[in-house]
Amino acid sequence: SQKIEQNSEALNIQEGKTATLTCNYTNYSPAYLQWYRQDPGRGPVFLLLIRENEKEKRKERLKVTFDTTLKQSLFHITASQPADSATYLCALRSSASKIIFGSGTRLSIRP
């Protein structure tokens, strides 16, 4: 069955450091991989998309990589700030529009 795993349930890092979150998947051939941010009591909000033929995508302090051979995506937040504290979810989207999510990693940035 299709499975998405995010490497850790929680990650705590010092402000200013780079946060790296991992997303692995099995039994799936996604057309896109997306990353979302979720704050407590709210729905997920889209951050970045990377396509199967792209290796890397950047947006401001965010960077996403996508390795279809390893079936893995890495999500980096550079120069992290306490405001970056949230749960981050990876999502796989097939060409048929179905979107499935990982369980998320709760990121805490301490001052």
Add this chain to the structure above:
Amino acid sequence: DAGVIQSPRHEVTEMGQEVTLRCKPISGHNSLFWYRQTMMRGLELLIYFNNNVPIDDSGMPEDRFSAKMPNASFSTLKIQPSEPRDSAVYFCASSSTGTVQNEAFFGQGTRLTVV
């Protein structure tokens, strides 16, 4: 656009009662998704529609759950009869296959508590 609108925001009901959750997607979006989120199982896809037609309902846990999309601007998720293990936050999301990012836009969710 006001975004995806879900109602009610909170619902407390007794076991055995029927529960109906409602969703108004973003105008012009052609895909609609229902998800359930719990601490134990994360964000699970229950069912999704393309152009008002149910495409994949393999995530619907059992026959007590049903979803409809009678038109492009409205969808319901019904649980009958409800059970305590149905307690969760239910999210509706919509997206458009015509956009570059193909991202899903989520509503605020309905927090369901079955006692």
